[in-house]
Amino acid sequence: MSDPNSRLSIEQIDRNFAEIHPPLTPDEALTESARCLYCFDAPCVRSCPTAIDIPGFIRHIMHRNPVGAAKTILDANIFGGSCARICPTEVLCEGACVDNTMLKQPVQIGRLQRFACDTAEPVSSSFYKAGESTGKRVAIIGAGPCGLTCAHELRKRGHAVSVFESREVAGGLNSLGIARYKLTTEFALSEVARVSEIGIDLHLEHAVDGAELAGMLADYDAVLLAVGLGKTASLNVPGENLDGVWESLDFIFQTHTLPLNQCKIGQNVLVIGGGNTAMDAANAAKMLGAQRVTIAYRRDAESMPAFKHEYELTQKEGIQFAWNAAPASIVERNGKAAGVLFEKTRSVGEGRRGKLEVVEGESFTLEADMVIKALGQDVLLDFLQSVPGLKLDDKGRIAVQPETHATSVAKLFAGGDCQAGAGEEVVIAVQSGKQSAAGIHALLQG
């Protein structure tokens, strides 16, 4: 693993992890805001899962009213500060921007949103107050973006909310699971603190099991499941539990919980997967000082699910790619992972849906002293199946009524990644939290 002599200086690592979208200066923000055409029925708004009034907040910025801009943003999305930093805007608001057609360059909506939220930070926590008490009580399992958004919305409507979080910090993946060069831990935690200021009864390191949930359903007026997902999916190959094999989320967690120069890193890192998390993990490995980082994906480049801009970032970092490489086993040396044996694949049929075949006799080994699995997360099937009467879809996610987020169990709602049909982005989890709150509120109002 890490050779102390080859480690980068802490200054260099800090520089490597500098934010990829640094804040705009006030002059940059004014100039950029003046580019916005202020579209009617704007495509950017329609492409935002939380439907932020983007032309509206940009016009506030242009007219030097960043507080008004922040209020517009946070009214629609209480996690507007982190969404500004981490949303894949290229495939959401900025992808829809009509300036792509006219000028081949969208307005930098994400960075303007960050400017507004950052500038208004000293006052934005006073935007929202808890509503007059209704005497109703809601329990929320999971303090990720969905759970906290729902809690915030319910508090505005006067309901008492208790949130139970199994980890030692709130914020869910927003606090620990996002590449650190996109979102700093400090900012994520400060945002959670601001959201919680409305008066949320937060219980950290409090995992809820099926039995406790049953008690909550009796005790509270409503319960929201916003538990997210579980461990990284398994490769199902020999050697997967060897020392030196990491789950991508654990690998990224450490960049948030440890000083960067104390994070574990290999010299020669192999990342398995082709999604955005694989790109994040590979970039972080390189930034931490790995000399060689390779992403191995079982299909070809065109089939890779990672966004174009994420792939481009890996190219800037000098990440190598091994295409059509399906892991067959982890190579062991001295009881530790020393590489991965791959089988060469080919796709029969079009794109990502084509059937994969192994090309016989062309297996190969890539050396590595650190192997990171980045295959997406499994659902928390054991827990969900322990809830009597809870209907799941064929992927093990909780089935809900789309309008209300009500589950098959009375008084039980679900939102975020654990809910059927959920998307992968934080902004989608936030919208899910808003919708869940509306559904719960409707129930509580009777």
Next chain:
Amino acid sequence: MSESKATNGSAWPAVDLSIEFCGIKAPNPFWLASAPPTNSEYQIRRAFEAGWGGAVWKTLAHEPIVNVSSRYGAVDYDGRKVMGLNNIELITDRTLDVNLREIANIKRDFPNHALFVSLMVDSKRDVWHNIVKQAEDAGADGLELNFGCPHGMSERGMGAAVGQVPEYTKMIVEWVKEVARTPVMVKLTPNVTDVAAVGRAAKEGGADAISLINTINSIVGVDLDTFTPKPQVAGLGSHGGYCGPAVKPIALNMVSQIANDEGIRLPISGIGGIQAWQDAVEFMLLGSSSVQVCTAVMHYGFRIVEQLISGMSNWMREKNFHATTDFVGKSASRIRSWGDLDLNYKVVAQIDEQKCINCGLCYIACEDGCHQSIRIEPVPEQEFIARHPDHDQRVFESGCKSFVHGAGAGYVNSFTINQDTCVGCNMCSLVCPVRDCITMQPIPTGKESMSWKQYQDLLAEGKVAPIQPPTHA
């Protein structure tokens, strides 16, 4: 001028920008207005070296005035600086001797450039006689009488205080003409109800030329933190003179009023918000033989004259004009009374769907401000792509996502004009950000031309039925 199509290389005719203004020759019509950029020999030397064809020396007086600090305020517009500029600076704050010596130096070194000298003194005959002689003795090619300054000097009975009263204007011009050996140009203030009345008074007094407009009375703004007007002087402000791009339309109107007044018929030097060569051409088309510039130079420096010269020259090449006299005044006669305009002429808007970027600005402008004549149709993404031959420009793929620029929630807004109700107001084409996307198309009405004046007569004679109001609103 079309930027996309350069003038053919084989046809690169020489154009002559030189002008003759009241007998004074200048290498080009681009002059500097009497203002801070013409305060000194140093500045005018730099200006002439940069390419300016003439200048009006900042207004002389017998005694230097005292200025305040600060002096300028600006209007910015949605990210662009200095759409309009306002000042409370007065006339020259240098001694007459120094100014006269420097005028002589400039004329010695730049004999072929036009150098007018602006004058403003107490409204006394002998005082005017004296300054006129001194300016001419120093070598001025011509004199510009400053009857326009709206601030400061007007409180002392000078500047606009003269220019706002035709009788005073005429009287002082007469005094000046009693001794002047060079052409006398009168600079008019826009702060009047009828600028032509003052122009006629100047003519009656014997003026040889008119320049306009001087600055417009203005308060440029108020500081929202200190509650003081801008620009502020120890917490107070005063109305000042407004200029810059924002005033150009007001100036063009006044230039056309002077140009079209049969009682005037004098050479015009046009002033007011000229930034680009197009602005200068417009002033000239409406009757200015020369143009004067200040704000653009104060913003960007003398170097802008290169763009002015090049732009006007290339436009003249494209239009086959060889000299500025080929086009000076060409559009003036097209400015008429509203009552002379043809009621039976009709244009309607047309949107080029292939160029449209689906921003919806035309729609909301028409819907809320105009005549509700644009249809909005949400077209499902797939159908939109099928309709669009350049869809490869509109469709973007990234990872597992594919989407369309301008789309959202699965649809793209398509906009079309309801030509039955469109009144041809132009508004949609004005707000459309895409070049040539919305064009105004003439529609044959099959009716004879009929002005409102003719309509009144025909109505009285019972020869036409009353025109019905629009039915859709």
